[in-house]
Amino acid sequence: NPGDEAQTKILLGGRLYPLIQQRLSDPDLAGIITLMLLESDNSDVLRMMECPWFLGATIEAALQVLEAHGMLPEMGNSEARHLTFTSD
Numbered sequence: 001n002p003g004d005e006a007q008t009k010i011l012l013g014g015r016l017y018p019l020i021q022q023r024l025s026d027p028d029l030a031g032i033i034t035l036m037l038l039e040s041d042n043s044d045v046l047r048m049m050e051c052p053w054f055l056g057a058t059i060e061a062a063l064q065v066l067e068a069h070g071m072l073p074e075m076g077n078s079e080a081r082h083l084t085f086t087s088d
């Protein structure tokens with residue numbers, strides 16, 4: 001049921017966003033990355049929430065995609081990369 005899937009993504013996003021925001025100083029960037037990661041299978045999203053290393057690696061990959069497309073905020077790419085490893 002598409003409605004159930006949407007509700008599940010909303011719940012997962014509500015749990016994933018704070019974990020991402022802890023690693024990034026920019027809440028808008030955390031929101032963008034949360035939306036990107038919610039495109040993953042639910043099992044992968046659950047693994048991100050359970051495994052800090054996997055979450056960090058996935059955030060780094062998302063930042064690289066944004067950087068490759070010139071979509072990182074004005075904070076500077078090296079600072080954005082550093083922020084992914086500020087916790088854990």
